[in-house]
Amino acid sequence: MVRIQDLTFEEYISEERIFARTSQLAKKINVDFEGKNPIFLGILNGSFMFLSELFKQITIECEVSFLKVSSYENQTSTGKVRELIGLNKSIDNRPVIIVEDIVDTGHTLAFIKDKISSFSPSKVSVMTLLHKVAATKIPHELDYVGFEIDNIFVVGFGLDYNELGRNHRCILAKS
Numbered sequence: 001m002v003r004i005q006d007l008t009f010e011e012y013i014s015e016e017r018i019f020a021r022t023s024q025l026a027k028k029i030n031v032d033f034e035g036k037n038p039i040f041l042g043i044l045n046g047s048f049m050f051l052s053e054l055f056k057q058i059t060i061e062c063e064v065s066f067l068k069v070s071s072y073e074n075q076t077s078t079g080k081v082r083e084l085i086g087l088n089k090s091i092d093n094r095p096v097i098i099v100e101d102i103v104d105t106g107h108t109l110a111f112i113k114d115k116i117s118s119f120s121p122s123k124v125s126v127m128t129l130l131h132k133v134a135a136t137k138i139p140h141e142l143d144y145v146g147f148e149i150d151n152i153f154v155v156g157f158g159l160d161y162n163e164l165g166r167n168h169r170c171i172l173a174k175s
């Protein structure tokens, strides 16, 4: 059992299973993108550990970059304004692979895909470590999924609870 602030968590997906699945996904990318020189776009902060583990096993020519979704309250109107920070590299006519930690309702991914598409990449593929299928509000075609999980709150391997818990080596579920 792991305690983070007021919550307790139990191991849900072991480090061994994460590594094994990441290797399988890397092998698939190495085949699917051979000779295509894709750009991996990691979505910060959650995807940093997954992307680093994956990237070590990519053997084809490729690039990596990171994007961050920032959200803030608009001063003049109600509601949140979101921005995608870091999209300063030319992805025109290049295949991009978005790398997410988790797809929950699908709202964040819809926003990211929309922003990225305005730069006219040749192809947009999506990889996510985790997918909460039952939580879907906006369905997406997810090309590479590590694990489909239950509709529960998870932390670890890059994912946080109030910015804490990202350093755990496995995925933990709230007990």
Ligand code: 5GP
Pocket: 046, 101, 102, 103, 104, 105, 106, 107, 108, 109, 152, 153, 154, 155, 159, 160, 161
């Ligand atoms: P969506 O827009 O798909 O509903 O949510 C995506 C974002 O919500 C993720 O990038 C992540 O930051 C956060 N999120 C959703 N579910 C979880 C979860 O179970 N644990 C953590 N730590 N973050 C989550």
